[in-house]
Amino acid sequence: MSANGMIKEDPMSSREKLNRELQTGQLSQIAANSWRRCLQLNVDPSRHVRADIGSLELQKRIEAHDDLVKVATPTMENIYNFVNNAGFQVVLSDSHGYLLKVLGERTAPCPSRLAQLYPGANWNESLRGTNAIGTCLVEKKPLKIHAAEHFFEDNRTLTCSAAPIFSAEGELLAVLNLSGDHRYANDLTLGMVVAGANAIENQLQLHRVNTKLYASYKYSDTIIQSMSEGLVIVDPNGRITKMNQVGARLLGASARDSIGIHISELFGEEAPVLDLLRTGIGYENKEVCLGGGQRTFYCSATLLHDDYGQMIGAVSVLRPNKGGKRLRGLIPVQQARYSFDEMIGNSEAMKKTRKIAEMAARSLSTVLIQGESGTGKELIAQGIHNASSRHSGPFVAVNCAAITETLLESELFGYEEGSFTGAKKGGQPGKVEIANGGTLFLDEIGDMPLQMQVKLLRMLQERCICRVGSTEEVAIDIRIIAATHQNLKQAVQEGTFRKDLYYRLNVLPINMPSLRERMEDLPALSEFMVKNLSERFGKGPIGISSLFLRGCRAYDWPGNIRELENVIERAMNMVEPGGKLTAEMLELDPVALSPSGEMVEGVRPLKEMEMEMVTRALDISRGNIVHASSLLGISRNTIYRKIKEYDIVI
Incomplete structure (x- = not known):
């Protein structure tokens, strides 16, 4: 008997009683395993071992788990709003069993002073016996300890559900617990804490990522x-x-105020980076003049891609032009970005062209590329440059048709200061000087005025130039590749092109086949363009229907590859992400299929073929719209529209 007259239960009799209860088999497997651990650890169910911490130590633990407590609190409050009327408490413990946060106050018949569910209390299994928090820390999985399953008799008025909270690396961080009167137990409490623990884990991971991103x-x-x-x-x-x-x-400008505005507001409508976004072609050391020439600098830019290869923007690096002087190392240079790998197609015409181009790359002789507009003459020129011994040098392109006759000479050969009104201080080198050590590509050479042809011929013969306004000769080392869509032989006969210049240029002739001469390359070209555009537009893999390709084959393609690119890009703007290019997206200019206006043998109007394909699909599917639309690779709305358009009877 104790000093106050109350009978104190013998610890051995308590253990024997617990052993007998364990043998009844009425405990859940998790609770039974926990009881066995408690008996092995000699946990005394009649004596509470106080292992609580003071307010100072508690504050240290809360600060050590600051992110956890902040992230968990909203979830705990949401759960508490569901259960507070039933007198439940929502509890968060750390990985050692110390309670960090408790929402709700217990009421009779098991007040919190008995259950001791308050911040700073320790509910480790070795101290409190079988309980949801301590046992969850051992089992590391969601569980429920109900009423008599508790090892301590004082806790048998409780029903408790707990779920572990893990870090992204699988480390046990904490336990979320829901405790209440066993008379109000229900099957939803365990699901609530599991969902809550998952939500806290996700929020912790997001918080961690955000913290890393911010850093x-x-x-x-x-x-x-x-x-x-x-x-x-x-x-x-x-x-x-x-x-x-x-x-x-x-x-x-102001760095802060510029965020969100369009680049054209600072650079003007001709901002070089806008060309980069449209074409994907980067550039280095372009000279930019703003404010009427008051601000000059050099600009280089390249595209930005994410981890999936999708274009997410562009970055421009601006270098100040110190002292207003042009630095030789910062002369704007166009880099050749195409290689022979971009020469798509295995038609006989294309194989022959590639073979001659590869031969030209091994030579230093002048090359003349002839072909219709849009066939890819500059692509071949860049491929030759990049495969040649001059690949590390500059590749400079000049469109002879795009520059007025009065400016062409200064553009090609440069000028000295004061040589004409508006000439820059210090003068400026021409494209020929800039191309020194590399390749000069003269596009549309057939449009060059006769007077300039004479000066170009002299440059080819003497291998030197004079800037406009200067008598000093500058030696040059360049390789010339010229291109034209004109028939230069005919131009020579008509007197619009010099015969001697023609022979100087036509050392290694390359004829670019038109698209209609290599129609077998159409599928490969289309797939290549669709792949590039889908990456640029961020639409994922895009397919091409057979009707789309059939429509392409029935067309004459007067604009060649450039027109095909235009048609496919227009269709790519219509297709949904992950979709397929269909015949209805094919918008072609209403031109004749042959010069005479007569039908080419084996070729039929696109509309006629489309009606035939829709009718055939409906016949095969026996009028099943879903099946027919699947066969054609179009939507149900589209096939309904085609049925109405062609007055097809199902």
């Missing part, structure tokens, strides 16, 4: 702001997403 952002921002060069980043639509202070100073 990475601050790190990269520090690097960007400390750069000696200006930096401007734009999204795929040309809107500014990032600008450092040097870039803002060069552009005469």
